[in-house]
Amino acid sequence: DGNYYTGDTGWHPDGGWGRLFACKVTFYLDDLTKDTGCLRVIPGSQNPTHFVRAQKIDPNQSEALYGIPPRDFPTSIALETSPGDIVIFNHDTYHASFGGGARRRMFTMNCTQHCTTEPDLETLHQYLSVHSAGGYQIDTGAGMFFPTMVDTADENRSIHLQQCSDIHDELFPQYARRS
Known part of the structure; x- marks a missing residue:
């Protein structure tokens, strides 16, 4: 799955199984930083007891909830990458990208058990x-x-x-x- 992405991709998980059923292997062809559209994750959010899931919080609503833009959602981290870097994460993990320009090239492989x-x-x-x-x-x-x-x-x-x-x-x- 090769894609060009532009702009922002809001917070979302790709699954909700409550266990490791599928993972995404992602690699990028461009330098990406927190300001240019790198992948962001909310560590631990794949766990059903994580506060985002347990309290049914929509991280995309963090401006209204906490006065904090979604790109700065509490506990999230930006995974800055260079061409050829690989990021692997559980499909249940909340992830997003903010600040992407006109071209963010990535390839993904979705793997299941x-x-x-x-x-x-x-x-x-x-x-x-x-x-x-x-x-x-x-x-x-x-x-x-x-x-x-x-x-x-x-x-x-x-x-x-x-x-x-x-x-x-x-x-x-x-x-x-x-x-």
Whole structure:
């Protein structure tokens, strides 16, 4: 998933499972500081007992709540990066970006656990209904992944791709791999 981002991205988590189910691996192609759109996180906010979650606080409303702009939300930290740096975080962690200019280049990989129980498989179905090519209405021509990822996969990588591919194709048959 490669993207250009501009401007601000408000506080949000990508999940709410209350445990480590998925993580995001992000790397940037530009120098990013607290003033130019670096990733900000609220450490510990992936935990259901963290004050943001326990008190149902919307960090984007911190100006009204505390008189503090969202970019300076209490306990948040700015993760300044240089090209090639990698940031990995739990999908449940609240994160944002403020001060981005006209171009903030980043690549992300969303990773989930391999599911073996019915509750985890149900969670994976819910996850892929949003966080996948089909969920974003992107037709890759190869289903969940782009053709190069699938076509160059050896047996070991294919094993890791299979579960998400199968569920994705079940959820989005219109985007399933075409021969």
